[in-house]
Amino acid sequence: MAARQPLAPAQRDALRSAAQWYALLSSGMQQARDQQRWQQWHDADPLHQQAWQQVEEVRQLVAGVPAEVAVTALQQSRQSRRQVLRQLLVLAGVGAVGWSGARSDLATSLLATHHTGVGEQRALVLADGSQVLLDSQSALDVRFDDQRRLLHLHSGRMLVQTAADVRSRPFWVTCAQGQVEALGTCFSVQADKSFCEVAVLDKAVRIHPAQSSQSLRLEAGQHVRFDPHQLSEPAPSDASTASWRTGNLIAIKRPLGELLEELGRYRHGWLRCDPSITALKVSGAFPLDDTDRALAALESGFDLRIERRSRYWVSVMPKPA
Structure with missing residues (x-):
């Protein structure tokens, strides 16, 4: 197996910046201008786009770990999941005691059957x-x-x-x-x-x-x-109960914010609902294997506007009057 090449300084800088952006955007404290600044950073350099993709991949593996910790695992891509997890726990401050006996959500989820x-x-x-x-x-x-x-x-x-x-x-x-x-x-x-x-x-x-x-x-x-x-x-219960097992999410007068939170479990990145329409009642059947099609159905059927800053950042907005 060929030796793994070390990251170039520019790649390390891009990963560090991507981790900082992830920490901000997942904190719940971001503002509209932060989304614009992130998009500008993302589009400014192919290295930024590659770094963001890597952070996304790690986020899916270790959901819930702060991004500045998770990014370190990018340098361990040839290790096993358990080895990566061990390093992440150490970096997160769990330490040896945490590794051997902690019931952290991260450890138990990654090592589950x-x-x-x-x-x-x-x-x-x-x-x-x-x-x-x-x-x-x-x-x-x-x-x-x-x-x-x-x-x-x-x-x-x-x-x-x-x-x-x-x-x-x-x-x-x-x-x-x-x-x-x-x-x-x-x-x-x-x-x-x-x-x-x-x-x-x-x-x-x-x-x-x-x-x-x-x-x-x-x-x-x-x-x-x-x-x-x-x-x-x-x-x-009603027709919406356990409807996910058939590959469709059935909504019966369900608040739009709840519906989008559910759809967000089936797609990568962030799916945001404008606060002014979270309580909008929505009914219908929405495919879970194609969430873009589900969003298109919402857009056409409920007078909404889908704003895509990237494939990882989608917002559902009210349609302008």
């Missing part, structure tokens, strides 16, 4: 015959032993169809917010940083928040959100 990338869905058949459909940007651990069948969803979303077990082992799904006990069923689980959402398509599950004695039996046709401390009231 199964992963999906941006826009990817993956069908799994587990050892007991149960089936899982893993949605875009998801990380799942599968832990079966003699006593139980356990899935731990670190992040993202999945649809589970449980199979009967010859050893009668219980089937559990866990996430940071609590546990879901399957009662011979088909159900979906979405794990977010602050909540977990469960929808039952067949039969029932029982939900146990992590830090509450409260539990809930959720029946087919219902969905609920919960955090470690409490459960929301169960609500009836």
